[in-house]
Amino acid sequence: xxxxxxxxxxxxxxxxxxxxxxxxxxxxxxxxxxxxxxxxxxxxxxxxxxxxxxxxxxxxxxxxxxxxxxxxxxxxxxxxxxxxxxxxxxxxxxxxxxxxxxxxxxxxxxxxxxxxxxxxxxxxxxxxxxxxxxxxxxxxxxxxxxxxxxxxxxxxxxxxxxxxxxxxxxxxxxxxxxxxxxxxxxxxxxxxxxxxxxxxxxxxxxxxxxxxxxxxxxxxxxxxxxxxxxxxxxxxxxxxxxxxxxxxxxxxxxxxxxxxxxxxxxxxxxxxxxxxxxxxxxxxxxxxxxxxxxxxxxxxxxxxxxxxxxxxxxxxxxxxx
Amino acid sequence: xxxxxxxxxxxxxxxxxxxxxxxxxxxxxxxxxxxxxxxxxxxxxxxxxxxxxxxxxxxxxxxxxxxxxxxxxxxxxxxxxxxxxxxxxxxxxxxxxxxxxxxxxxxxxxxxxxxxxxxxxxxxxxxxxxxxxxxxxxxxxxxxxxxxxxxxxxxxxxxxxxxxxxxxxxxxxxxxxxxxxxxxxxxxxxxxxxxxxxxxxxxxxxxxxxxxxxxxxxxxxxxxxxxxxxxxxxxxxxxxxxxxxxxxxxxxxxxxxxxxxxxxxxxxxxxxxxxxxxxxxxxxxxxxxxxxxxxxxxxxxxxxxxxxxxxxxxxxxxxxxxxxxxxxxxxxxxxxxxxxxxxxxxxxxxxxxxxxxxxxxxxxxxxxxxxxxxxxxxxxxxxxxxxxxxxxxxxxxxxxxxxxxxxxxxxxxxxxxxxxxxxxxxxxxxxxxxxxxxxxxxxxxxxxxxxxxxxxxxxxxxxxxxxxxxxxxxxxxxxxxxxxxxxxxxxxxxxxxxxxxxxxxxxxxx
Numbered sequence: 001x002x003x004x005x006x007x008x009x010x011x012x013x014x015x016x017x018x019x020x021x022x023x024x025x026x027x028x029x030x031x032x033x034x035x036x037x038x039x040x041x042x043x044x045x046x047x048x049x050x051x052x053x054x055x056x057x058x059x060x061x062x063x064x065x066x067x068x069x070x071x072x073x074x075x076x077x078x079x080x081x082x083x084x085x086x087x088x089x090x091x092x093x094x095x096x097x098x099x100x101x102x103x104x105x106x107x108x109x110x111x112x113x114x115x116x117x118x119x120x121x122x123x124x125x126x127x128x129x130x131x132x133x134x135x136x137x138x139x140x141x142x143x144x145x146x147x148x149x150x151x152x153x154x155x156x157x158x159x160x161x162x163x164x165x166x167x168x169x170x171x172x173x174x175x176x177x178x179x180x181x182x183x184x185x186x187x188x189x190x191x192x193x194x195x196x197x198x199x200x201x202x203x204x205x206x207x208x209x210x211x212x213x214x215x216x217x218x219x220x221x222x223x224x225x226x227x228x229x230x231x232x233x234x235x236x237x238x239x240x241x242x243x244x245x246x247x248x249x250x251x252x253x254x255x256x257x258x259x260x261x262x263x264x265x266x267x268x269x270x271x272x273x274x275x276x277x278x279x280x281x282x283x284x285x286x287x288x289x290x291x292x293x294x295x296x297x298x299x300x301x302x303x304x305x306x307x308x309x310x311x312x313x314x315x316x317x318x319x320x321x
Numbered sequence: 322x323x324x325x326x327x328x329x330x331x332x333x334x335x336x337x338x339x340x341x342x343x344x345x346x347x348x349x350x351x352x353x354x355x356x357x358x359x360x361x362x363x364x365x366x367x368x369x370x371x372x373x374x375x376x377x378x379x380x381x382x383x384x385x386x387x388x389x390x391x392x393x394x395x396x397x398x399x400x401x402x403x404x405x406x407x408x409x410x411x412x413x414x415x416x417x418x419x420x421x422x423x424x425x426x427x428x429x430x431x432x433x434x435x436x437x438x439x440x441x442x443x444x445x446x447x448x449x450x451x452x453x454x455x456x457x458x459x460x461x462x463x464x465x466x467x468x469x470x471x472x473x474x475x476x477x478x479x480x481x482x483x484x485x486x487x488x489x490x491x492x493x494x495x496x497x498x499x500x501x502x503x504x505x506x507x508x509x510x511x512x513x514x515x516x517x518x519x520x521x522x523x524x525x526x527x528x529x530x531x532x533x534x535x536x537x538x539x540x541x542x543x544x545x546x547x548x549x550x551x552x553x554x555x556x557x558x559x560x561x562x563x564x565x566x567x568x569x570x571x572x573x574x575x576x577x578x579x580x581x582x583x584x585x586x587x588x589x590x591x592x593x594x595x596x597x598x599x600x601x602x603x604x605x606x607x608x609x610x611x612x613x614x615x616x617x618x619x620x621x622x623x624x625x626x627x628x629x630x631x632x633x634x635x636x637x638x639x640x641x642x643x644x645x646x647x648x649x650x651x652x653x654x655x656x657x658x659x660x661x662x663x664x665x666x667x668x669x670x671x672x673x674x675x676x677x678x679x680x681x682x683x684x685x686x687x688x689x690x691x692x693x694x695x696x697x698x699x700x701x702x703x704x705x706x707x708x709x710x711x712x713x714x715x716x717x718x719x720x721x722x723x724x725x726x727x728x729x730x731x732x733x734x735x736x737x738x739x740x741x742x743x744x745x746x747x748x749x750x751x752x753x754x755x756x757x758x759x760x761x762x763x764x765x766x767x768x769x770x771x772x773x774x775x776x777x778x779x780x781x782x783x784x785x786x787x788x789x790x791x792x793x794x795x796x797x798x799x800x801x802x803x804x805x806x807x808x809x810x811x812x813x814x815x816x817x818x819x820x821x822x823x824x825x826x827x828x829x830x831x
Binding site for chain 1: 422423424425426429430433434437438441442470471474477478480481484485
C-alpha cells in the first residue's frame with residue numbers, strides 16, 4: 001500500500017512537464033517526407049539518433065498533423081518555424097524547389113536525400129548515384145537473364161524526376177548490353193506507379209503481373225512496390241514465373257528472401273544516410289559551406305546473405321540502442 | 322516552591338492531560354497531512370485541463386487577428402486596424418508564455434513551433450498591412466496569402482497541440498483520479514494506524530500511572546483482611562499516587578510497630594498474672610501446710626491469750642510472758658495469710674519461735690542476731706514466712722542433738738551486686754548454725770527440688786512448722802521475679818550449715 005502511494009505521488013509529480021527537467025538541444029532540424037513508408041521511417045529514426053548524438057532535435061514535419069502536407073508545404077512550415085536545418089525527401093510536389101529556395105533565402109540550409117533537386121537552393125544531396133545504381137541493377141539483371149528474349153519492367157515513382165529515371169534506364173541497358181552472353185536479350189520498359197496516391201501501387205503492379213505483357217523480371221524502386229509485388233506473386237502463384245528485384249529490406253521482404261521468393265533486393269545503409277545528413281547540416285551551420293553531394297552505398301541482399309544482413313542490422317540496433 | 326512545582330508537573334492530572342494532548346496532536350497532524358494531500362490532488366485535478374483552455378484561447382485570438390487583418394485589408398477600417406494591433410499584442414503576450422527552447426518533448430516543441438510560427442505570421446501580417454497602407458496591391462495580396470497559409474498551418478498545429486494536450490491531460494486526469502483513490506485509502510489507513518498507536522500509547526501511559534494505585538489497592542484489601550505482612554515499598558514518584566503509597570507505607574509500619582508493642586505488653590501482663598497466681602498458690606500451699614500442722618491456730622491463739630491473762634491475774638509472770646510470746650507467734654502466722662511482711666516482723670517471729678523453744682528446752686538454744694545498723698528492718702519488704710522455717714530447720718536439724726553447744730546466728734547486712742549471685746545490690750540475710758552440717762548429696766537434693774513438687778525431707782517431721790525449703794525458694798523467686806536468691810551451704814557433716822537469702826535492694830525498699 002505504501003509502495004503504491006509512493007509510486008502514485010511520483011506519477012503525480014511527473015504530470016507537471018517542465019522544460020527545465022528535459023534535455024535541451026542546440027539546434028532544431030526538420031525532416032520532411034510525405035512518404036511514410038518503412039524505409040523513410042527507418043531513415044528518420046537513424047537520422048534522429050545521429051541528431052541526438054550531435055545535440056540537435058529532429059522533428060518530422062507534419063507527422064501526426066490533421067491534414068496531409070506536401071513536401072513543399074512542409075518546407076514552408078519549417079521556414080516559418082525558423083528551423084536550423086531541413087532534410088527533405090522530395091515527393092515531386094509542385095513548388096518544392098521554390099519552397100527550398102525560400103528556406104535557403106531565410107538562412108535555413110536544406111539537404112535532399114535519395115532524390116536530388118539540383119535546380120533548387122538545396123545545399124547538399126545525400127543519395128545513391130544513378131550511374132552506380134544503373135550498374136548494380138544491370139549486374140543483377142545479367143545474373144537473372146535466361147536464354148532468349150527477356151521482358152524486363154522497371155517500376156518508377158511519380159516522385160522520381162524524369163532525368164534521373166532516364167539516367168538509370170540508360171545505365172542499366174548499357175550494363176546489360178556490355179555483359180549479356182550471346183543468345184540472351186532484354187527488352188526494358190518502364191511503368192510509372194504514383195506512390196503519392198494511396199493504394200495505387202498494388203493495383204498497378206497486379207495489372208502488370210496479370211496482364212498479357214507479364215514481364216520476366218520486375219524491378220522495384222521502393223519498398224512499397226516490392227511488398228506489393230511479393231504479395232501478388234504469392235496470391236497469383238507467379239513464383240518462379242516472375243523474378244522480382246526488390247528495393248530495401250522490410251520484414252516481409254526479408255521473409256521473401258529467406259523463402260527464396262525473390263532473388264535479390266537492393267538496399268541502403270540508413271544509419272550511414274542519417275549520419276551524413278546531420279554532419280552536412282552541422283558542417284554548413286558551422287562553416288557556411290558544405291559538399292553538394294554525398295554518395296550512399298547501394299548493395300544487394302540475396303537469400304544467401306539475408307541471415308548475415310539480419311545479424312548486422314541487429315548489432316547496429318544494439319549499438320544505437 | 323520548586324518542590325510544589327515539580328509535584329504539580331508530575332501530578333496524575335498533568336500526566337493524563339499531557340498524554341491526551343499528545344495523542345490529539347498526533348491524530349490532528351495525521352488528519353492535516355491527509356487533508357493537505359487530498360487538497361493538493363483536488364487542486365491538480367481542477368487544473369489538469371487548464372492548458373487546453375489556454376490553447377483554445379490562443380486559437381481564438383489568432384482567428385480574431387486574422388479577421389481583423391482581413392477587415393482592414395478589405396475596408397481599411399481604423400477600428401479593424403486597432404483591433405488587429407490589440408490582438409497582435411495579446412497574441413505576443415500569450416505566445417510569450419509558450420516554450421521557446423529546443424527540448425526533447427514533443428508537446429513543448431509544438432509550443433515552440435506555434436510560438437515561432439505566430440511571430441512569423443504577425444510579421445507577414447504587419448507586412449500586408451503596411452502594403453495596404455502603401456497601396457501596394459500586389460505586395461499586400463501576396464503577404465495576405467502567405468499570412469493566410471501560415472494561419473492555417475498555425476491552426477493545424479494548435480489543433481494538434483490541443484488534441485495531444487487533451488489526450489495527455491485525460492491520461493493525467495485518470496492518473497490523478499487513481500492517485501486520489503490511493504491517497505484516500507492511504508489517508509484512511511494512516512489515520513487508523515495513528516489512532517490505534519495513539520490508543521495503545523494512551524492505555525500504556527494510563528496503566529503506568531494506575532499500576533501502583535492498583536498494587537496499593539490490593540495491599541489495602543489485604544490489610545483490611547487482617548494481613549499486615551503485605552509488602553508495600555516506598556515510591557519515588559512525586560505524584561498523588563506516590564504520596565498515597567508512601568503514606569500507606571508509613572501507616573502500615575506504624576500499625577505493625579503498635580501491634581508488636583501491644584503483643585509484648587500483653588505477654589508481659591500475662592507473665593505477671595501468671596507469677597501472681599503462682600505466688601498465691603504457693604502461699605496458700607504454705608498456709609495449708611501450716612494449718613495442717615497447727616490445728617486450729619485461732620483457737621490456740623485465743624486460748625493462749627486467755628492463759629496469759631489468767632497467769633497475769635495469778636501473778637505468774639514467767640508463765641504470762643511465755644503464753645504472750647506463744648500468742649504473738651501464732652498471731653503472726655494467722656495474720657500473714659498472704660502478701661508480704663516487713664523484715665522486722667520476720668525477725669520478731671523468729672525471736673518468738675526461739676523463745677518458745679528455749680522455754681521447752683530450758684534455755685539450751687543459743688541464738689544471736691547480727692543486724693547491720695545501717696539497715697532498717699521495718700522498711701524492708703519481703704515475702705512472709707521465710708525466715709522462721711529456715712531458723713526452725715537450723716534448730717531442728719542443725720543443733721538438735723547438741724543444744725548445749727549448738728549456736729544459731731541470724732545476720733542481716735548489705736551485699737553489693739558484685740558480692741552476690743543475683744547480679745543486683747541486695748540485703749543479705751544469713752542463718753547459720755554450727756550443728757551437724759549436711760552432705761553434698763543433701764545440699765544438691767534441696768536445691769534440685771526447687772521448682773518441683775518435692776519437699777524438704779525434714780519438713781514432714783511432727784515437730785516442724787511444716788514449711789519446706791522448696792516452698793521458701795519458690796516464693797522468693799516469684800515475689801522478686803528473679804532466681805539465685807536462696808543458697809544453702811555446708812562443708813560437710815559436723816561443720817554446720819549456712820543458708821543465705823538475698824532481698825534485691827531496689828524492690829525490698831531499701
